[in-house]
Amino acid sequence: MSPALAVLAEEQKGFIQTELEEAGKLKHLSFKGVSQAGLDIYDADLSMQKSNGDSLSLIEA
DSSP states (O other), X not given: OOHXXXXXXXXXXXXHHHHHXXXXXXXXXXXXXXXXXXXXXXXXXETTSOSSSOOEEEEEO
């Protein structure tokens, strides 16, 4: 993780943690590919997500 992204993640840590806790347990994680910038992209299906078929997209630096 780049230093700038680490700072942002630390600043938003409480918000991110609350959002993930409310989304529930991880049911499924799938690797979707690599972005043009070289970032790994994943889709996460969480137990408390709304049943609209959407999944959470995660991007790892």
